[in-house]
Amino acid sequence: xxxxxxxxxxxxxxxxxxxxxxxxxxxxxxxxxxxxxxxxxxxxxxxxxxxxxxxxxxxxxxxxxxxxxxxxxxxxxxxxxxxxxxxxxxxxxxxxxxxxxxxxxxxxxxxxxxxxxxxxxxxxxxxxxxxxxxxxxxxxxxxxxxxxxxxxxxxxxxxxxxxxxxxxxxxxxxxxxxxxxxxxxxxxxxxxxxxxxxxxxxxxxxxxxxxxxxxxxxxxxxxxxxxxxxxxxxxxxxxxxxxxxxxxxxxxxxxxxxxxxxxxxxxxxxxxxxxxxxxxxxxxxxxxxxxxxxxxxxxxxxxxxxxxxxxxxxxxxxxxxxxxxxxxxxxxxxxxxxxxxxxxxxxxxxxxxxxxxxxxxxxxxxxxxxxxxxxxxxxxxxxxxxxxxxxxxxxxxxxxxxxxxxxxxxxxxxxxxxxxxxxxxxxxxxxxxxxxxxxxxxxxxxxxxxxxxxxxxxxxxxxxxxxxxxxxxxxxxxxxxxxxxxxxxxxxxxxxxxxxxxxxxxxxxxxxxxxxxxxxxxxxxxxxxxxxxxxxxxxxxxxxxxxxxxxxxxxxxxxxxxxxxxxxxxxxxxxxxxxxxxxxxxxxxxxxxxxxxxxxxxxxxxxxxxxxxxxxxxxxxxxxxxxxxxxxxxxxxxxxxxxxxxxxxxxxxxxxxxxxxxxxxxxxxxxxxxxxxxxxxxxx
Amino acid sequence: xxxxxxxxxxxxxxxxxxxxxxxxxxxxxxxxxxxxxxxxxxxxxxxxxxxxxxxxxxxxxxxxxxxxxxxxxxxxxxxxxxxxxxxxxxxxxxxxxxxxxxxxxxxxxxxxxxxxxxxxxxxxxxxxxxxxxxxxxxxxxxxxxxxxxxxxxxxxxxxxxxxxxxxxxxxxxxxxxxxxxxxxxxxxxxxxxxxxxxxxxxxxxxxxxx
Numbered sequence: 048x049x050x051x052x053x054x055x056x057x058x059x060x061x062x063x064x065x066x067x068x069x070x071x072x073x074x075x076x077x078x079x080x081x082x083x084x085x086x087x088x089x090x091x092x093x094x095x096x097x098x099x100x101x102x103x104x105x106x107x108x109x110x111x112x113x114x115x116x117x118x119x120x121x122x123x124x125x126x127x128x129x130x131x132x133x134x135x136x137x138x139x140x141x142x143x144x145x146x147x148x149x150x151x152x153x154x155x156x157x158x159x160x161x162x163x164x165x166x167x168x169x170x171x172x173x174x175x176x177x178x179x180x181x182x183x184x185x186x187x188x189x190x191x192x193x194x195x196x197x198x199x200x201x202x203x204x205x206x207x208x209x210x211x212x213x214x215x216x217x218x219x220x221x222x223x224x225x226x227x228x229x230x231x232x233x234x235x236x237x238x239x240x241x242x243x244x245x246x247x248x249x250x251x252x253x254x255x256x257x258x259x260x261x262x263x264x265x266x267x268x269x270x271x272x273x274x275x276x277x278x279x280x281x282x283x284x285x286x287x288x289x290x291x292x293x294x295x296x297x298x299x300x301x302x303x304x305x306x307x308x309x310x311x312x313x314x315x316x317x318x319x320x321x322x323x324x325x326x327x328x329x330x331x332x333x334x335x336x337x338x339x340x341x342x343x344x345x346x347x348x349x350x351x352x353x354x355x356x357x358x359x360x361x362x363x364x365x366x367x368x369x370x371x372x373x374x375x376x377x378x379x380x381x382x383x384x385x386x387x388x389x390x391x392x393x394x395x396x397x398x399x400x401x402x403x404x405x406x407x408x409x410x411x412x413x414x415x416x417x418x419x420x421x422x423x424x425x426x427x428x429x430x431x432x433x434x435x436x437x438x439x440x441x442x443x444x445x446x447x448x449x450x451x452x453x454x455x456x457x458x459x460x461x462x463x464x465x466x467x468x469x470x471x472x473x474x475x476x477x478x479x480x481x482x483x484x485x486x487x488x489x490x491x492x493x494x495x496x497x498x499x500x501x502x503x504x505x506x507x508x509x510x511x512x513x514x515x516x517x518x519x520x521x522x523x524x525x526x527x528x529x530x531x532x533x534x535x536x537x538x539x540x541x542x543x544x545x546x547x548x549x550x551x552x553x554x555x556x557x558x559x560x561x562x563x564x565x566x567x568x569x570x571x572x573x574x575x576x577x578x579x580x581x582x583x584x585x586x587x588x589x590x591x592x593x594x595x596x597x598x599x600x601x602x603x604x605x606x607x608x609x610x611x612x613x614x615x616x617x618x619x620x621x622x623x624x625x626x627x628x629x630x631x632x633x634x635x636x637x638x639x640x641x642x643x644x645x646x647x648x649x650x651x652x653x654x655x656x657x658x659x660x661x662x663x664x665x666x667x668x669x670x671x672x673x674x675x676x677x678x679x680x681x682x683x684x685x686x687x688x689x690x691x692x693x694x695x696x697x698x699x700x701x702x703x704x705x706x707x708x709x710x711x712x713x714x715x716x717x718x719x720x721x722x723x724x725x726x727x728x729x730x731x
Numbered sequence: 732x733x734x735x736x737x738x739x740x741x742x743x744x745x746x747x748x749x750x751x752x753x754x755x756x757x758x759x760x761x762x763x764x765x766x767x768x769x770x771x772x773x774x775x776x777x778x779x780x781x782x783x784x785x786x787x788x789x790x791x792x793x794x795x796x797x798x799x800x801x802x803x804x805x806x807x808x809x810x811x812x813x814x815x816x817x818x819x820x821x822x823x824x825x826x827x828x829x830x831x832x833x834x835x836x837x838x839x840x841x842x843x844x845x846x847x848x849x850x851x852x853x854x855x856x857x858x859x860x861x862x863x864x865x866x867x868x869x870x871x872x873x874x875x876x877x878x879x880x881x882x883x884x885x886x887x888x889x890x891x892x893x894x895x896x897x898x899x900x901x902x903x904x905x906x907x908x909x910x911x912x913x914x915x916x917x918x919x920x921x922x923x924x925x926x927x928x929x930x931x932x933x934x935x936x937x938x939x940x941x
Contacts, residue, residue, distance in 0.1 A: 071770050271902065698901040699935070700833040700845060700860030702919030703928040707864055709776030711926060716769030723762045727755065 060728065065721050069714075115143050116680040117150040117216060118278065120322065123243060125286045129344060130232045130359055131614050132241060134160070138224045140682075142216040147671045149192060149214045149679040153267040154325075155244035157230050158207040158511040161616075161623035163654045164227035165662035167199040167213070169220075169670070176201065176662035178654045180647055184661035188212065195671035199224050201662040204264050205483065206627070207511040208247055209656070215671045226662075229616035229623075234359070236539055236575030239290075240332040242526070245282055245325040248384060248507040248687045249695050250481040251450035259481040266481070268683045272692055280685060281322035284329055288314040295334035301327050301506070301528055326685040327506040328528065343604065347587065347611035348618050351652075354584040355618040356611060358554070360593055360604065361577045368547055368598045374409045374426050374468040375400075375544070378459045379441065380476035380504070382416040383697075386446035388689030389505035392527050393475045394441050396502055399537040400473060401437055403545075404429035411462060412437050415455035416448035421462065447694055450480050453489055460493040470497035471544055474516065478509030486512070487634055490519045498522040500540065507687035519631075523573045543573040549595040549602065552578055557589025557608065565624040581621035587611065622653035630658070779839070783865040786840035790814050790828040797884050803831070812837040815844050816851035817882040818859065825869045833860040833918075842866045848907055848916075852881040852889035855909045860918040863934070867919040870934060879915060879938045891915045891938035899933050906935055914939050 118141040126133045136156070142148045156162070165176030176199070179187065184200055191198035192214035200212040201224070216222045233240045249269055252259045259265075270278060284302075288294075293311045297304075303319040316331060323329075346357040377397055385393065397412070404410055410433075411426040413419055422440050427433050459472050478501075480486065490499060499520020503513040504527055517524040525540045527533055549572040556562040563583045572578060578593065587609055594603035626646055633642045643659055650660040671677060686692055786806065793806040794814045803813045816829040829851055833843035842861035849855025861867030879891040891914070898921050899906065906916055914937055921934035 069773070693902045696902065697904045697907075699899070699904060699906060699918050699933045700838070700843065700858075701835075701901070701929065702838070702860050702867055702933070703863050703925065703930070704779045704839075704865065705928050706776045706779035707924075708926045709772045709779070713769045713771070713773030713776055716765045716772060720762045720765035720769060723758055723765065727758045727762070 060724070064724055065717065069717065116682055117142050117148055117213075119150070119152055119280050119682050121154075121280070121282045121325070123282065123284050125241060125243075125284070125288075127232065127241065127286060127288045127290075128614065129289075129291050129346070129612070130234055130239070131346065131357075131616060131620075132230050132232055133616055134228050134230075134243075136226045136228070138211060138226075140213050140216055140222045140224070142218060142220050142222075145218040147218065147675050147677045148216045149212065149677055150216060150682055151267075151679065152211045152213075152682040153204070153247055153265065153684070154209060154211070155207050155247050155507075155510075156209055156228060157242060157244065158514055159230045159623065159627075160207075160228040161230060161619040162201070162203070162209070162226055162228040162656040162662075163616075163619045164225075165199070165201050165656075165664060166225040167197065167664040167666075168223040168225065169197045169216075169666065172197075172666060174199075174664040174666055176664040178651055178656070178660055179663055180651075181659050181661045184663040187663050187665060188214065191215075191665040192677065195669035195673065195675075195677075197222065197666040197670050199662075199664050201226060201656060202264075203656050203658055203661070204261060205511055206515075206630075207244065207509070208265050210264060215677060217670060229619045231357070231359075231579065231620065234361075234577050237334055238332055239334070240330060241286065242510070243284065243329040244507060244510060245323075245328060246280075246507050246684050246687055248477065248479045248505075248509070248690065250479050250509075251382060251384065252481040253449070253451055253453070257482065257485050262481055267681050269686050269692075269696075270683045272686055275685065278683065278685075279322070280325035280682070282325050282329075283322040284316075284318050286314070286316040286331055288316065288333070290333070290335060293336050295336050297331065297333045300330040300332070300532065302329055304331070324685060324688075327688040328508070328526075330526075330528070343606045345606055345608060345611040346614040346617050347608075348613065348615055350618040353618075354587050355621045356582045356584060356587075356608065357614070357617045357620055358580050358582070358591075358606065359577050360606065362549055362572060362595065362597070362602055365546065365574065365597060370405060370407075371545065371547070372407065372468045373544075374470050375404065376426065376459050376462060376470075376472045377401075377410065377412045378455055378472060378474045378476075379412060379414045379444070380416075380450065380452070380455075380474075381414045381444050381446045381448075382450035382479070383447050383694035384450065384477055384479040384690060385504065386691040386694035388529070389477055390444075390446040392530050392533060393502075393504050394444075395530050395533045396475055396504070396527055396537050397441055398438055399533055400541060401429070401434045403541050404434065406430055409468065410434075410437070412441060413455055413459050413462075414441070414444050415451060415458075416446070417451055419451065419455040419458045421458060426462065450476075452476070452480055452486055453482070456486060456489050457493065460489070460495070460497060466496075470495075471522070472497055472499045472520070473502065473540075473544075474499060475502045475504055476512075477505040477507070478503060478512035478516075480509070480512065483509075483512050483515070484634065487515060487519055490516055491634065494520055500524065500544065502527060502537070502540065505687065506689050518570060521571055523576065539575070543575070546574040547598040548573055549597040552595035553593070554578075554580060555592040555594075556582070556584075557591060560588055560608075561585045563625075565621060565628050567628060581617070581624045583618075583621055584608075619653055619655060622649055622655050625649060626655065626657050780865060782839060783841075783862075787828060787866075790830070790841055794828050798882075798886050802884075806840075810840075812840065812843070814841070815884065818842065818851070819880045819882070820869065820873065820877060821880065822877055823869050823872055827861070827866050829859055833858070838862055838866075845907060849909065849913070850883075851915065852883040852887065854913050856907065856911065856914050856916055857881075858907050858916045858918060863919040863921070863923050867917070870917065870919045870936065871923045873917075873936060878941065879917075881915065890941045892941035893936055893938045895937045897935050897937075899935050901931050901933055903933070906933075912939055 120139050122137040124135045140150045167174040188200040198214045202210045252262045290312050304316050305319045307315040343360045348355045408429045409426040410429050412422040500522040501513040501517045501524040513524045525536050527536050552569040590605050590607040629642050650657045789806040793804040796804045812830040814828045815831045818827045830837040830841040830843050833845040837843040845858040848858040851857045877893045881889045917936040921932040
């Protein structure tokens with residue numbers, strides 16, 4: 048082989064080749080560059096260039112408070128008997144410094160919690176909270192705070208957001224506030240679930256014509272991830288479960304738990320690793336062995352000369368009828384709070400839902416953050432092609448910006464077009480908004496014959512928004528907290544969307560029995576959902592008759608009410624249900640004064656915390672010496688697990704492109720190609 | 732003696748061509764693939780620079796019309812942004828047209844003025860962002876005390892002097908607060924020579940009215 052001359056020519060070739068390649072690259076770049084200007088706007092949506100750094104939510108400030116905030120830890124004990132839960136929440140506030148402190152802690156409870164007890168323990172003293180009208184409670188508390196006495200105030204900001212205020216916590220001292228509430232377990236498709244929210248996620252507060260008036264009360268400061276300095280607002284949980292009949296498997300969706308089984312129908316559940324960070328909802332679910340499943344349950348409590356009853360009836364399952372002709376609108380929240388894990392769950396959920404559509408169905412997808420836009424101008428048939436286009440579009444969406452939900456709801460409800468079809472709106476969001484009431488009003492006024500289904504996404508969805516929006520939208524709700532749940536939960540929801548609902552559900556009370564029943568109008572029931580009503584009765588006598596229409600059949604059943612299972616707290620549940628119904632009335636534009644008086648009277652007699660009534664507990668003698676200052680500080684909360692701080696609170700614009708990487712990669716590729724060509728020539 | 736020929740002959744008898752051809756084909760395929768990838772990558776890298784520079788030319792004429800009295804002149808008919816100011820740094824001989832909006836679609840064509848902050852040259856804090864590898868490539872050369880000149884749409888020139896330079900986190904949004912003395916805040920990504928976009932650090936210059 049004559050290597051000498053060949054090498055020379057090859058080197059010349061390589062240089063020529065490289066030069067040519069670089070020129071080619073340049074030419075291609077220039078060509079593409081000029082084309083870029085022609086093709087401008089939509090092409091850059093997916094360019095990883097930069098984003099607007101506007102303030103998306105209330106600013107958490109430039110850092111943490113100047114002085115150390117009190118530390119909070121929470122112990123929760125649930126006593127579950129059948130579908131009833133009694134929860135005791137013990138919050139320990141610890142003052143880490145040498146000043147006197149007032150702590151303000153904003154935290155969530157389940158949206159249907161009836162809080163009916165509060166205690167304050169400081170040192171040796173135990174003070175029982177009294178229920179007062181909110182303004183009065185506030186005044187009592189303020190006076191105690193000023194005079195140096197220990198005091199605590201417990202307010203409701205939203206049905207699922209509460210505030211504990213504790214005044215005059217001494218230097219290095221611990222003060223304990225204990226609250227108790229009652230609620231019913233969610234039962235759906237033979238699955239009981241107990242949910243305990245742990246953190247109020249940062250809420251988006253739209254400006255505009257109707258700003259949220261109590262914004263400051265629902266937006267506690269949020270610790271920057273990585274700058275938490277050991278603050279976890281730790282929560283420990285113990286569930287004492289007595290199902291009354293043999294239990295099937297238990298499942299804790301997001302936290303590892305330790306389970307003891309003292310008997311086939313009882314379980315003691317505790318968090319396996321002790322206290323956990325307060326940044327992820329706790330959810331425990333269980334099933335009963337099928338044979339043991341009751342069709343109806345009737346709980347009673349006698350209180351102040353009145354009988355209170357709670358009725359739960361599960362309509363028997365129905366064979367699936369002929370498929371419904373549907374028009375489904377998916378509304379996807381792509382705001383900053385959905386960034387990270389949440390948007391992946393939502394995308395996945397949407398993909399599952401799209402796959403279940405039949406070609407005859409029509410659908411559309413709407414995404415919203417600071418603005419709302421829809422995939423198609425009008426709903427289209429769910430052909431393979433259209434569905435694939437939807438999946439592609441949705442996977443290209445990035446979560447960022449505000450949560451202008453009102454615009455999205457209006458767009459969705461205005462778009463429903465085909466009057467022959469069953470109209471369904473599926474709303475996927477974390478509900479991280481503070482203007483719930485405005486949104487409920489839009490749903491109520493513009494829903495028409497459509498039905499609204501909510502899918503609560505992420506580690507700390509707004510349960511109040513999810514359940515109330517679904518209730519007003521005559522639909523149902525589901526929660527998804529991780530991608531692995533998407534299949535099962537969406538499957539259950541979609542099965543409901545596809546099955547006929549039970550309409551016009553009536554409960555006829557026995558003749559001669561006077562019953563005040565809440566909710567007054569029983570919502571339509573989806574497959575697997577139980578009928579739940581509460582009633583106040585003058586006597587327990589006879590049997591009640593329940594009936595409802597489903598597909599072409601009329602279903603009915605009879606439940607005797609003389610014999611009921613005794614259960615404490617049923618009265619509180621009835622009062623809570625009545626308050627919720629009255630608040631719905633309020634949303635319909637009835638003058639607030641009337642309703643308010645009724646709610647206050649009801650809440651006072653049942654010792655219930657509502658929007659208008661609060662608990663206050665005050666010590667008799669002052670603790671803080673005159674002359675010592677009192678510092679007031681909010682307890683900072685954690686960012687919900689999986690959220691992206693920068694996407695929620697905004698970030699500075701991004702000032703870089705990938706041009707260098709591309710150029711480097713390009714040159715490397717060309718060099719490698721040249722080397723390979725050289726090698727080939729040599730071998731030849 | 733000449734027995735050494737034998738092995739060669741034997742070797743030559745083997746049909747080595749097809750095997751060679753297979754490898755050759757593979758190599759050619761690899762080369763073609765590498766050239767394609769290289770051209771494509773170079774192309775996309777160049778694309779970013781080409782559109783960044785071409786756009787500034789078009790924006791220059793839009794700016795002339797803006798100064799002449801027109802409002803929100805789009806540099807090309809379908810643009811979703813328009814020039815709001817002209818930024819010059821006399822010492823470095825830098826001239827840039829600042830576009831409305833500091834989101835990706837504007838920054839591809841020029842430095843962007845963050846919506847919601849004061850307009851450049853007006854009272855308050857005016858935040859302008861740019862890509863460190865295109866329009867804001869001069870940022871590393873700016874020194875404390877350098878003069879920045881902002882030409883407003885009404886033709887008025889406002890002079891600033893660079894006061895501080897800081898490396899911050901992308902979450903330090905207090906940089907965009909409006910309180911305090913009137914100033915110009917220039918933001919770009921940091922480190923300057925990072926290959927990839929999307930890092931957490933920002934290089935922030937504050938320039939105050941001089």
